[in-house]
Amino acid sequence: MSIQNKVVIVTGASSGIGEATASLLAARGARVMLAGRRADRLEQVASAIGGDVAWTVTDVRRHTDVRALVSGTVERFGRLDVLVANAGVATVAPLDDLTDEQIDDMVSVNLNGVLHGIAAALPVFRSQGSGHFVQTVSTSGLRIVAGQTVYAGVKNAVRTISEGLRQEVGPSIRVTAVSPGMVRTEFVGERPPASNPTALATWEQVQKVAIAPDAIARAIAFAIEQPKDVDVNEIVVRPTAQG
Ligand SMILES: NC(=O)c1ccc[n+]([C@@H]2O[C@H](COP(=O)([O-])OP(=O)(O)OC[C@H]3O[C@@H](n4cnc5c(N)ncnc54)[C@H](OP(=O)(O)O)[C@@H]3O)[C@@H](O)[C@H]2O)c1
Numbered sequence: 001m002s003i004q005n006k007v008v009i010v011t012g013a014s015s016g017i018g019e020a021t022a023s024l025l026a027a028r029g030a031r032v033m034l035a036g037r038r039a040d041r042l043e044q045v046a047s048a049i050g051g052d053v054a055w056t057v058t059d060v061r062r063h064t065d066v067r068a069l070v071s072g073t074v075e076r077f078g079r080l081d082v083l084v085a086n087a088g089v090a091t092v093a094p095l096d097d098l099t100d101e102q103i104d105d106m107v108s109v110n111l112n113g114v115l116h117g118i119a120a121a122l123p124v125f126r127s128q129g130s131g132h133f134v135q136t137v138s139t140s141g142l143r144i145v146a147g148q149t150v151y152a153g154v155k156n157a158v159r160t161i162s163e164g165l166r167q168e169v170g171p172s173i174r175v176t177a178v179s180p181g182m183v184r185t186e187f188v189g190e191r192p193p194a195s196n197p198t199a200l201a202t203w204e205q206v207q208k209v210a211i212a213p214d215a216i217a218r219a220i221a222f223a224i225e226q227p228k229d230v231d232v233n234e235i236v237v238r239p240t241a242q243g
Helices: 016-027 039-049 061-078 100-128 149-168 197-209 214-223
Strands: 007-011 032-034 053-059 081-084 131-136 174-181 234-237
Touching: 007 016, 007 061, 007 100, 016 032, 032 039, 032 061, 039 053, 039 061, 053 061, 053 081, 053 234, 061 100, 081 100, 100 131, 100 149, 100 174, 131 149, 131 214, 174 214, 214 234
Parallel strands: 007 032, 007 081, 032 053, 081 131, 131 174, 174 234
Antiparallel strands: none
């Protein structure tokens, strides 16, 4: 019933929800491997956390990177208890305006990235006889909003995969899908131009109502710290002010 000594990979740990999750889990005694593309940010986060923390530059769009992340973690810490597949990107715009690259990126990071993690970690979890997949989904998939169609669709694919995975893995492996609402991170980016009113409206709402990323970190910690026969499958954490 403890996070103490658990070995946890957090993807997207260079900022936002991933950074907050890595910090909270490390504070509760986890040994954490941080993953993301920005080495400078990973290094900063690792040194701010201190303790038994390491980092690996990883692009989750590449299955070779994700396999190396998982095998490197097992080499470094001797096992893997939890994979928090949190890396994500979004472009808010109607389908008319999305570029091929923006669509590919949302699919490759948010969906393929999660599948790469499952492919790499599942054999490790099987051989240990235990493990926990945590995937960051989104309330965008629960209340569908124009301008977030591809993002919501891809996040809902992850929600579906989480449930299928849960049924397939049997009693020794746990699966949790966490759906944050609006969270104050770098995710929404710079103020969009008035020429993209859909994105601008979302951005303005986020500035008004978003909550701190620690709220999501606490939800992830809650799922991890349950007894091993308790599987917290879905958690939704929204700002009270989110419509
Ligand atoms: N903020 C919100 O309102 C909100 C709401 C619902 C769901 N979410 C979800 O929460 C998750 C975390 O987002 P956040 O809000 O914390 O935003 P963020 O601060 O922008 O963090 C996104 C993280 O994903 C990483 N990332 C992006 N592309 C990657 C790639 N190809 N390979 C590896 N890592 C990659 C980034 O690191 P690098 O740039 O260093 O690679 C960064 O650490 C995402 O899955 C997002 O969809 C966020």
